[in-house]
Amino acid sequence: MPNSSYSENDDRRQHVNKPQKLLNSGKSFFASNSTIEDVISTSHHSKDFIQTRNQYIVERLKLVCLFFAISVPLSSLFDFIAFENVQAELLLVNRLILSCALIGLCQLIRRSNTVNMTRLVLTLSFLFPVLFYTATELSLTQTMAYRDIPLSFTLIPYLIVAMLGLFPLTLIGGIALLSVISLPLTILEYIQYSGNYAAVIDKLWLLVLFGGISLWLQSGQMVMLMKLYRESTIDSLTGLINRRVLIRQIEAISKNSNAVQKSFSIMMFDLDHFKRVNDTYGHMVGDQVLVKISSLLKWELRNSDVIARFGGEEFLVVMPHLELEQATHVALRVADVIRKSSVMTDQQQEVTFTTSIGVTQYIVDEPIAKLFKRVDDLLYQAKNQGRDRVENTPVLEPVELVAS
Structure with a gap:
């Protein structure tokens, strides 16, 4: 026995x-037909697929952090054209701080790429730019009207949300990350609210629109990654x-x-x-x-x-x-x-x-x-x-x- x-x-x-x-x-979901539950959460994912997806995210995350660590300070050249010198200098300082933070995240993910570390770095890599935008806009509105801020700057949070589509996340993971990103923006709107609810609704609609696009792209990447994984690893x-x-x-x-x-x-x-x-x-x-x-x-x-x-x-x-x-x-x-x-x-x-x-x-x-x-x-x-x-x-x- x-x-x-x-x-x-x-x-x-x-x-x-x-x-x-x-x-x-x-x-699991690597059978001939995947189910919607597999895209919603990782509860049905095998450990090997979780590790494979994690490594895919890590490589893309390092590239994204490095790219923006370099491009964010370079964008200050346009700041000196669009803003007054005092405001452009403030932006430059904030951009350098953000760049250093992104470099730090890149080094952190290089040293440790466990699943939990990847989740942390992924969250911070999107949260830091949103905090940069929030802090900078609060500073700018002290010296100029919001309508005078260039459109290229006010679109930053929506571009950040859209960039979430670069990663094969589950719907639960994507929504959780969107919620973290949206919190500083919500606080910013609360602080700056002047009674114009139509403008708030307009911003909320744009955020939902870009967020929905990013979730759709994430789901598409997840399904594609599942298919490639299944074909290469399952008999x-x-x-x-x-x-x-x-x-x-x-x-x-x-x-x-x-x-x-x-x-x-x-x-x-x-x-x-x-x-x-x-x-x-x-x-x-x-x-x-x-x-x-x-x-x-x-x-x-x-x-x-x-x-x-x-x-x-x-x-x-x-x-x-x-x-x-x-x-x-x-x-x-x-x-x-x-x-x-x-x-x-x-x-x-x-x-x-x-x-x-x-x-x-x-x-x-x-x-x-x-x-x-x-x-x-x-x-x-x-x-x-x-x-x-x-x-x-x-x-x-x-x-x-x-x-x-």
């Missing part, structure tokens, strides 16, 4: 349609993650394991005589077998397990926080379920199949390539020993599957 620490999670297999289950199986037949994503995830798991000095286990599956299935029944039936195996793995394994299609008929599973003995019992159970399953051909022929499995435990600080080599050797050992069996490293004696 499986170890109790694994069995406690077995009841979760009865809820295979839960979003979290789909996340770890590599499907179209089984819906499982491919080897590229697996490597990233297992590197992250091993890094965490090294930090907490805890291990994990992996198992590699290879369908026995799969070529014979293709030759006898055709490749369409072979595809049905692969889909069936992937469905069984998603059903039998925990939400925290990472399942990937490693090769043609090879699958690899990473089991965080499981030692070899526990992982071996899991492999035995999964292999037994696979052996008892089948698919039907169009001619109503029942096709059964078995699998050979290699199981091993990660050794803290060992290279991932060495871990893969060891589990691959164990898999071929299982095949050479007669197939339909589980082989593990010497912590346990090799266990042969016995038909019930």
Whole structure:
């Protein structure tokens, strides 16, 4: 029987349609049809996609911060044309302060690009220019009428809002960022309110218009990024993650394991005589077998397990926080379920199949390539020993599957 620490999670297999289950199986919103919920929030996004999107935002954010850190002071040349010298000098000081702040944010995101740090820098990179505009306008209106301020300056907050469309944000994230940006502008309007509510409504309408455009652009970028990610990282037949994503995830798991000095286990599956299935029944039936195996793995394994299609008929599973003995019992159970399953051909022929499995435990600080080599050797050992069996490293004696 499986170890109790694994069995406690077995009841979760009865809820295979839960979003979290789909996340770890590599499907989630990366299935053939995305849903509106995936654009609204990140609750259905896999950790790997969140990291991929975060890196995309980081690279664009660094470029934007650097560009405006340079262009904002240069804009002071136009200030000396549009304003009096005293006002232009005030603007120059404010622009230099904003430029230094943007350079600081650029350096901050270079040193740390975690998801939370990216959110913070992204928020500040838009909030600082709005604060610059708010403080500058308050200063300018002390010496000149608002109607005399050049249009190029009064449009700054709307341009800032429109630039939010450069980033693939969810609707919730975009609205939250818009709210942060709008707060200083709301305070500014409250301070400057002179009873002309029509002018306030006009400004509010422009803000809503530009905000809606930016949200639409953000959603479009999110959908595009989802599509590109899905096509490059998800196996179209089984819906499982491919080897590229697996490597990233297992590197992250091993890094965490090294930090907490805890291990994990992996198992590699290879369908026995799969070529014979293709030759006898055709490749369409072979595809049905692969889909069936992937469905069984998603059903039998925990939400925290990472399942990937490693090769043609090879699958690899990473089991965080499981030692070899526990992982071996899991492999035995999964292999037994696979052996008892089948698919039907169009001619109503029942096709059964078995699998050979290699199981091993990660050794803290060992290279991932060495871990893969060891589990691959164990898999071929299982095949050479007669197939339909589980082989593990010497912590346990090799266990042969016995038909019930």
